[in-house]
Amino acid sequence: xxxxxxxxxxxxxxxxxxxxxxxxxxxxxxxxxxxxxxxxxxxxxxxxxxxxxxxxxxxxxxxxxxxxxxxxxxxxxxxxxxxxxxxxxxxxxxxxxxxxxxxxxxxxxxxxxxxxxxxxxxxxxxxxxxxxxxxxxxxxxxxxxxxxxxxxxxxxxxxxxxxxxxxxxxxxxxxxxxxxxxxxxxxxxxxxxxxxxxxxxxxxxxxxxxxxxxxxxxxxxxxxxxxxxxxx
Amino acid sequence: xxxxxxxxxxxxxxxxxxxxxxxxxxxxxxxxxxxxxxxxxxxxxxxxxxxxxxxxxxxxxxxxxxxxxxxxxxxxxxxxxxxxxxxxxxxxxxxxxxxxxxxxxxxxxxxxxxxxxxxxxxxxxxxxxxxxxxxxxxxxxxxxxxxxxxxxxxxxxxxxxxxxxxxxxxxxxxxxxxxx
Numbered sequence: 001x002x003x004x005x006x007x008x009x010x011x012x013x014x015x016x017x018x019x020x021x022x023x024x025x026x027x028x029x030x031x032x033x034x035x036x037x038x039x040x041x042x043x044x045x046x047x048x049x050x051x052x053x054x055x056x057x058x059x060x061x062x063x064x065x066x067x068x069x070x071x072x073x074x075x076x077x078x079x080x081x082x083x084x085x086x087x088x089x090x091x092x093x094x095x096x097x098x099x100x101x102x103x104x105x106x107x108x109x110x111x112x113x114x115x116x117x118x119x120x121x122x123x124x125x126x127x128x129x130x131x132x133x134x135x136x137x138x139x140x141x142x143x144x145x146x147x148x149x150x151x152x153x154x155x156x157x158x159x160x161x162x163x164x165x166x167x168x169x170x171x172x173x174x175x176x177x178x179x180x181x182x183x184x185x186x187x188x189x190x191x192x193x194x195x196x197x198x199x200x201x202x203x204x205x206x207x208x209x210x211x212x213x214x215x216x217x218x219x220x221x222x223x224x225x226x227x228x229x230x231x232x
Numbered sequence: 233x234x235x236x237x238x239x240x241x242x243x244x245x246x247x248x249x250x251x252x253x254x255x256x257x258x259x260x261x262x263x264x265x266x267x268x269x270x271x272x273x274x275x276x277x278x279x280x281x282x283x284x285x286x287x288x289x290x291x292x293x294x295x296x297x298x299x300x301x302x303x304x305x306x307x308x309x310x311x312x313x314x315x316x317x318x319x320x321x322x323x324x325x326x327x328x329x330x331x332x333x334x335x336x337x338x339x340x341x342x343x344x345x346x347x348x349x350x351x352x353x354x355x356x357x358x359x360x361x362x363x364x365x366x367x368x369x370x371x372x373x374x375x376x377x378x379x380x381x382x383x384x385x386x387x388x389x390x391x392x393x394x395x396x397x398x399x400x401x402x403x404x405x406x407x408x409x410x411x412x
Binding site: 005009012013016017019020021022042043046047049050051052053054055056057059060061062063064065068069071072073075076077215216217218220 | 259263270288317371404407
């Protein structure tokens, strides 16, 4: 590149081009080998990184989905003998719930309405999916014959202009959507055949999502409520 | 937001294999870095994959951080930006080879440029304002949209060498303003 700049200026510009990733591969490699021995060049490069990073100041932070942390740690640290932070988080969350509330009798009382979807009389699995502060409580029970999960929203609702989406988390797998909870408090959600075996020992979670549910297939909003699936 | 000292301490601890420090670092910085990945890639699932790669790199390179002379947040931002841009360029080259008639990037200023117009508070933005508008867009486009010299030359409809001369001179003008 010949553009008649004094050497020092040429190096400053070069360091900027390198920081922006604009240099052709051969020039980038040559720049890197010079970096090793030239402190001034390193200083130019570091200054550019600082200055250019300022371009991200106005980018709003966005919380990544909660399962991503667990996935990263399981890659870095392996899953054996180490509870990932997501599972620790779930465990802590569940620990906060009174054990009695998980008792079957309490979850499925006798207050079922006669119309609309009915709770299965002999569910294989049940769960109470609740927020830590009790602001959202959804009881779920699974009818193995119908392959349907009956949900009963007892407390709370989606925020204005938002939806509640129900997720199944099996082991350390990424959450899989079981669908958006309808406006009605009670509903039956069909569970795809491939997912049914994963209910055993899994966890249900509810996240805050745009209308119609997460556009990405993974939870995008806050996780509002969690509940362990228990075998009856 | 965590302080510079906290982030440095976590990075130092990560380099000795401290998993709890990694968890703390992740909790304090992942939303910022995820925001950057989303801004560059404009695609949620790609941004999630890139953020995963970014933290794997951070863990493995935490020990090298001190020698590069950057502030810790700048280092994290640079790793995130570079990883996201690499991914974006890979995507573009795949798309280009599948579809020769690749769309030209939209030359309209992005949200940052608009936000910057609304506030002249900080030095960097004030210095960007001193550049010709097109030149400022070119530098931002290279940093936040991963545009290459070829992309920029096409966008501004100038020969590649002219583009490079422009950009190098803009960088020096920016540097001169920032060091005033």
